[in-house]
Amino acid sequence: MDASLLRCLLLVTAALASVLLARRSVRRAFGAGPAFVLWLLPMLAMALPWLPALPSQWGALPAIHVLPDGLAAGTAGAVASTHAPWPRWLWLAGAIAMLSRLVAQYLRLRRQSRPLPAALVTGLRQELHDLDPRRLRLHPSGPAVLWAPRSLVLLPADFLERFAAAERRLVLHHELTHLRRGDALWSLVAELVLALLWFHPLAWLARPRFRLDQELACDERVLRDAPHDDADYAHTLLHSVGLSPVPVLIPWLAEPQLKERLTMIQRHRPGALRRRAGVVALTVLMAGSVFVAQAAVHDQQAGQDLAYNSRMYPRYPAAAIKAGEQGTVILKVQVLADGSVGTITYEPEHSTTTSADLIAAATDAARQWRFNPEIKGGKPVTGYARVPVRFDIHPMPGKAGKDEVEKSSSK
Known part of the structure; x- marks a missing residue:
C-alpha cells in the first residue's frame, strides 16, 4: 500500500476510534448536538491530503x-x-460495488415515490409551514427524509389515519428539522465515506452510531423548540412502527434507536450556554488535532526514500x-x-x-x-x-x- 494512503488510513482509524469512545461522554456533558459534531473528525482525517499545506x-x-x-x-x-497493485484493485472493486448499491437503492425509492394527493396536502397545510409541497412524496417507507440535490420528505398513504393531529405535528416538525439541519447531506457524505472504507470494521461499527447520534441531535433540537412536548413526543415514538434502516433514508424511527431516544427525552438536557461551550471546545479540539496530524503528515510526505x-x-x-x-x-x-x-x-x-x-x-x-x-x-x-x-x-x-x-x- 502507498505510504501516504497508509498514513491517511491510520489517521482515519484513530479518528473513528476517538469518536466511538468519546460520543457518549460528550453527549452527557454537552448534549446530543455537540456530540454529533464529533463525526466531523473522521471526515476531516480523510480530507487531510486535500487541505492547504503547511508552510x-x-x-x-x-x-x-x-x-x-x-x-x-x-x-x-x-x-x-514495492507491493503489487492488487490491493488497490480489490479496494476499487469493493468501493464501486458499494456505490452501485447506493445508487440502485436511491433510484428504486425515487421510482416508487409518488406526488402527494391534493387531499393529503390540504390536510397537512397547517403543519407544513413554508415547506414547498413539491418536496413531499408518497411512499410506504415514510415518514422519512430522502436525500437528493433537493431533499424530499416521504410520507405513507395512511399518514392522516396512522397519526393523530398532535402526533402529525411532531413527526413533521422532526422531519423538517432534519431538512433545516442539512442531515440528508451529512447522511450522504457518511454513506460515501463508508463506501470508501468498506473494508474497515470500525466504519461498519460507526455507521449505526452515526445514525443514532444524528437522530438524537434532531430530537434535541425539536424538543428545544417545543419544550413542553416531551411526553407527547415519547408517546408518538412508542406508538410508531420501526423501519429497517436503509442507507439512502433517514426514517422517523429505526427500531434499534428507540431505547436511546426515549432515554434522551427523559434525561435533563444541557442548557444553551453549556451546549455552545461544548461546540466551541470540540471545534478547537478538532482543529488542533487536524493541525497536529497535518504537521505530522507533512513531515513524512517529504520523507526520504x-x-x-x-x-x-x-x-x-x-x-x-x-x-x-x-x-x-x-x-x-x-x-x-x-x-x-x-x-x-x-x-x-x-x-x-x-x-x-x-x-x-x-x-x-x-x-x-x-x-x-x-x-x-x-x-x-x-x-x-x-x-x-x-x-x-x-x-x-x-x-x-x-x-x-x-x-x-x-x-
Whole structure:
C-alpha cells in the first residue's frame, strides 16, 4: 500500500476510534448536538491530503548521523512502495460495488415515490409551514427524509389515519428539522465515506452510531423548540412502527434507536450556554488535532526514500576529520513532484557548523537522493524538506553508535 494512503488510513482509524469512545461522554456533558459534531473528525482525517499545506519550513526530517568511518544512521521515512497493485484493485472493486448499491437503492425509492394527493396536502397545510409541497412524496417507507440535490420528505398513504393531529405535528416538525439541519447531506457524505472504507470494521461499527447520534441531535433540537412536548413526543415514538434502516433514508424511527431516544427525552438536557461551550471546545479540539496530524503528515510526505538513499549517505571528509570539524549541517532541499531533488540551500542560521568541507559533503550526497513528494489536493507537487546532517567525530555512547562501531570493527 502507498505510504501516504497508509498514513491517511491510520489517521482515519484513530479518528473513528476517538469518536466511538468519546460520543457518549460528550453527549452527557454537552448534549446530543455537540456530540454529533464529533463525526466531523473522521471526515476531516480523510480530507487531510486535500487541505492547504503547511508552510514548507515546518517540515523537518530527523537528523542523519554521519560518523568518521563513513557509516550513517538513516532517518525514519517512508520507503518506496514495492507491493503489487492488487490491493488497490480489490479496494476499487469493493468501493464501486458499494456505490452501485447506493445508487440502485436511491433510484428504486425515487421510482416508487409518488406526488402527494391534493387531499393529503390540504390536510397537512397547517403543519407544513413554508415547506414547498413539491418536496413531499408518497411512499410506504415514510415518514422519512430522502436525500437528493433537493431533499424530499416521504410520507405513507395512511399518514392522516396512522397519526393523530398532535402526533402529525411532531413527526413533521422532526422531519423538517432534519431538512433545516442539512442531515440528508451529512447522511450522504457518511454513506460515501463508508463506501470508501468498506473494508474497515470500525466504519461498519460507526455507521449505526452515526445514525443514532444524528437522530438524537434532531430530537434535541425539536424538543428545544417545543419544550413542553416531551411526553407527547415519547408517546408518538412508542406508538410508531420501526423501519429497517436503509442507507439512502433517514426514517422517523429505526427500531434499534428507540431505547436511546426515549432515554434522551427523559434525561435533563444541557442548557444553551453549556451546549455552545461544548461546540466551541470540540471545534478547537478538532482543529488542533487536524493541525497536529497535518504537521505530522507533512513531515513524512517529504520523507526520504530510504531503500534508495541508504546507498548514498554522506562521507565524512578526511580534511574535516583531520581538522576536528564536526556539527550539524541544515539543508533546505527542494523536492520536485517526481521525487527528485531541485535546488539545495545551506541554512547557516540553523546549522551548528560553518565548515565548507562538511557543507559540501552533505550537499553532494543530497543531490543524489530521492524523496516522497509533498501531496496537495491528492496530487504530488513541488515542496521543500529541511534535512539535518550531523557530523560527529566522537559520537555519544548509545545503541546506534555501538552498533555502528561494531559494524566498522568487523570489516
